[in-house]
Amino acid sequence: MADRVNDRNNKIRLMPLLPLRGIVVYPHMILHFDVGRTKSIKAIEEAMLEEQLIFLVAQKDPSIEDPTPEDIYTCGTIARIKQLLRLPGDTIRVLVEGIGRAKLVGIVQTEPYYLARIRPVKVYSIRSGKTDIQALARQVVEHFEQYAKLSGKISPDASLSITAIDDLTRLPDVIASNLSIALDLKQSVLEELSPKRRLERLLDILVNENEILEIEKNISNKVRQQIDKNQREYYLREQLKAIQRELGESEGVLTEVEEYREKISQANLPEEVREKALKEVDRFSRMHSTSAESGVIRTYLDTILELPWNRKTEERLDLQYAAEILDRDHYGLTKVKERILEYLSVRKLRNGLHGPIICLAGPPGVGKTSIARSIAEALNRNYVRMSLGGVRDEAEIRGHRRTYVGSMPGRIISALRQAGSSNPLILLDEIDKMSSDFRGDPAAALLEVLDTEQNKDFRDHYLELPFDLSDVMFITTANYKEAIPRPLLDRMEVIDITGYTxxxxxxxxxxxxxxxxxxxxxxxxxxxxxxxxxxxxxxxxxxxxxxxxxxxxxxxxxxxxxxxxxxxxxxxxxxxxxxxxxxxxGGRKYLYDKANEMDEVGIVRGLAWTPVGGDTMAIEVNIMPGEGMLELTGQLGEVMKESARIARSYIRSVAEKYGLDTSFHKHYDMHIHVPEGAIPKDGPSAGITLATAMMSALSGIPVRKNVAMTGEITLRGRILPIGGLKEKVLAAHRAGVEKVLIPKDNVKDIEEIPENIRDKIKLIPVSHMDEVFRLALVRMPDGHKKVTAGMPGMEKAAEEAAVSLEH
The missing domain is CATH 1.10.8.60 (Helicase, Ruva Protein; domain 3)
Incomplete structure (x- = not known):
């Protein structure tokens, strides 16, 4: 007892200490709390034996079960225990009233309860008439009233009683005790000994809390508005259903609307597409089920949902596997196979490269369409064939606008829907068979589709939404590349597929x-x-x-x-x-021309290219007395007729050199005939054949029977290159020809001819008609000996031929 008296005299008192978890008790504050820890119960029991006074101080960390002196604050409140109530489970409910602030000096004992040395804190009074403190107090009260409104956790009576407090020393403590703020903030108010600074501290806390509550209120209002909107839509839909049931209408429209919304939410659609689809669903929901427009919207939504916006197949870039597939399905076609393997190689080295559009050009039946299917299998791409033969409407490619009755998407979008993936292989078959009329040019619409720089955002008129075509592999086919419009052909890499041998x-x-x-x-x-x-x-x-x-x-x-x-x-x-x-x-349908059995005057074996392969043709020239007319028969085209005139002019220019009658063009008619007159023939490659036949007829010198030739001639006798050399040589070989005269500039094309054919036939490059005459005629004309053109020369040649037959 002596120690306690001494302590009291020194203003230091010994008092049981009760650590509080998550609670700060202020002076003049009455509250109750539950106590369950053994030490805390012992401290309360000890306090009840004395003056019912206990020192209440907050823990720094409420989660600590057995706090040490370092775990509690040093500033607390001396409180008087007003009431105890024992609850089931060894818990005591305590009602206390705060008396005054005190500082913790030290802890005397920790068992069986905390006994602490405390020093009561002197309370500073506020002198009346201090206007600055009065203004500060008013600010605190105003912000507290705002806090009470925003939080909604303080009753109006409590708020009214607080605003009526005149004692400015008590005011901040009472206000702080009613705030739902963090423990450290409450403790900071308790530790502030000056009432003025306590008011300032409290004002800072209230301003900050009010700002946070304002933001929370705005967020809450937005959430509530959204919820109210959803609830409103739900009630309106339910009312709409009820109205439709009263009218006897089906609930099918609303069911469809919900199904469409569900499908759109589950589909992995681009943002722009999703917004457009939901907008159309909203329009659909407001329409009567029997209206024509509802059917248009339903078809439009089905089209959007069926398109593979983000569905792709995994591309296989295995060169060996691709080569095996191509060789398995097709024989030959070496160039095409090499080009596909090159494309695969580049794709593998640089992923995402958009390669050029491949155009397979060649005659019918050589495997253009089927090789595209094999390419799709080799690449693991879905395959879709789109025939363009006879297409003459631009809307076939881009689609029809939805304003038209029966509108539908174009063939490109339809092909993608059929493929089921956004990276298929689409075959544009017979691209040379398109035409145009007053409805537009479909070839112009294809320019964007086949341009890798533009087709990333291809817009179909029906969809009115961008679709990325950059991952689509397009392959086109054509029989005649000359029939493809030039701008379209410029976007494609043409691979010529010649006929099979x-x-x-x-x-x-x-x-x-x-x-x-x-x-x-x-x-x-x-x-x-x-x-x-x-x-x-x-x-x-x-x-x-x-x-x-x-x-x-x-x-x-x-x-x-x-x-x-x-x-x-x-x-x-x-x-x-x-x-x-x-x-x-049955009997044989085709009999091919064979090489001449004997050397003849005026008959030369020419070579021709046809869409079904090469062929040989005998060009015959007869010279007759007349007035210099040039007769052409055998259904010759304009180009071939011009070649005949060029050959005749060339022969006239060299007539004196070769000993011919220089005035034959005035006194003799020339008849040129190409057998099989029912078949049209055209092209410039018969120029040297015509010139050789004319020279033979005019000079009376026979042409060698085992020689065939092809080439274009100029007025000066130069020989220009031709096309279709492979097919022509194959035809010559089939006819039994041993030597073929070809333009010198066509030597580069010899590699295309199969090696077994090159071994059996002799190809002789020529660059001028002088070489042709020397190789084709039995003998060269004698320039010093004058030859008279016409029938005498022909009769002499016939006699020589008859003599050779007798021998």
Whole structure:
């Protein structure tokens, strides 16, 4: 007791200490709290034995169960215990009243409860008449009233009682006790001993809290508005359903609207597309189910949802696998296969490269369409074929605007919907067969589609939304690249696919066509056997084409007849040979021209290119007395007629050099005929053939029987290059020609000719007509000996030919 008396005399008192978790008690504050810790209960019991006084101080960390002196603040409140209530579970509810501030000097004991030395803090009074403190107090009260309104946690009565407090020393403590602020902020108010500074500190806290509450209120209002909007829409929809039920209308429209919203939310659509779709759904929801416009919107939404906006197939960039697929499905076509493998190589090295558009140009039936399907399989891209033959409306490509009845998207968007991925291979078949009329030019619409710099944002007139076509691989096909508009052709890389050679057709038939037709007719190789000679017989004498379509049809005809023989029991096994082909296909349909059997005057073997391959043609020239007329027969085109005139002018210019009658153009008519008059013929490559035939007829010197030629001639006798050399040489070989005169500038094209053909035929490059005369004529004309043109020369040549036959 003596110690306590001494302490009291020194203003230092010993008092039980109760650490509080999450609570700060102020002077003049009455509150109750629950106590459950053993030390805290002991401290309360000790306080009740004395003056019912206890020192309440807050813990720095409320989560600590057994705090040490370092875990509690040094400033607290001396409180008087007003009431105790024991609760179930060894818990005591305590009602206390704060008396005054005190400082913790030290802790005397920690067991069985905290006993602390405390020094009560002197309370500073506020002198009346201090206007600055009065103004500060008013500011605090105003901000507290604002805080009470914003928080909504303070009752109006409590707020009114606080504003009525006159004691400015008590005011900040009472206000701070009613604030829901952090523990450290409350403790800072308690530790402030000067009432003025306490008011300033409290004002700072209130201003900051009010700003936070304002922001929270704005956020809450926005959320509430959104919720109210959703609830309003929900109630309105329910009312609309009820109205429709009363009117006897179906709920199908609303059900469809909800289904469309669900599909749009689940689909991975670009932002612009999603907004457009939701806007159309809103329009659809406001329309009557029987209106025509609702059907248009429904079709539009279905189109958007079916398009593969972000769906792609994983591209396979395996060169070996691609080469195997291309070789498996197609024989030959070396250039095409090499170009595809080059494209794959670049894609693999530089991912995302948008390669050029490939155009496969060649005659029908050579495999242009089927090789595109093989490319798609090799790349693991979905394949879609789009035929452009006969398309003459620009809307076929870009689509029709939705303002038109029966509008629909264009073929490009339809092809993407059919493919089901945004990176398919789209084959634009027969691009040279498009036309144009008053409805626009579809070729012009394709310019954007096939331009890799522009098609990233392709807009279809029906969709009115951008679709990225940069990942689409376009391949086009054409029979005649000359028929493709120049701007469109400029956007494509043309790969020429020439016709198959005779040997290639035999290999294709053996490897692909015969097994295919056996399976198609339910046969197998043990029942029907084709000899190679039979296949070659069909190729040479029953088909005349660059491709293999008619060849396949002929093989199918043989299969059908063989199936009939097997089913009827006439034969147990059918063997097709060169001699038995006529039993299934009848007599030979085509007989190719053969090389001349003898050297003749005025007849020269020329070479021609046709869409179905090369061919040979005999050009005949006769000289007759007349007035210098030039007669041309055999359905010759304008270009070939011009070549004949050029050849005649050249012969006139060199007539004296070769000993010809320089006035033959005045006294003799010249008749030029190309047999098979029912077949139109045109082109400049018969120039040297015509000139040689004229020289032979005028000089009476025969032309060698084993020589054929091709080339364009100028007025000065120079020989210019021609096209289709491979096909022409193949035709010459088929006709039994041993030597072929070709323009010197065409030497670079010799590599395209199969090696086995080059070994059997001699190709002689020439650059001037002098060389042609020396190689083609039996002998060169004698420039010193004058030859009279006309029938005498022809009779002499006939006599020489008759003598050679007798021998």
């Amino acid at each position: 005779e040997d290639e057709k035999v290999c294709i038939a053996t490897r692909h066509l015969i097994p295919k037709q056996l399976a198609a007719h339910g046969l197998d190789a043990s029942k029907v056997r084709f000899e190679e000679s039979a296949v070659r017989e069909i190729v040479v004498h029953y088909t005349r084409e660059a491709g293999v379509r008619n060849l396949e049809r002929s093989i199918a005809t043989v299969m059908r007849k063989a199936a009939k023989l097997l089913v009827s029991g006439e034969k147990k096994m059918v063997r097709v040979t060169a001699g038995t082909v006529k039993n299934y296909l």
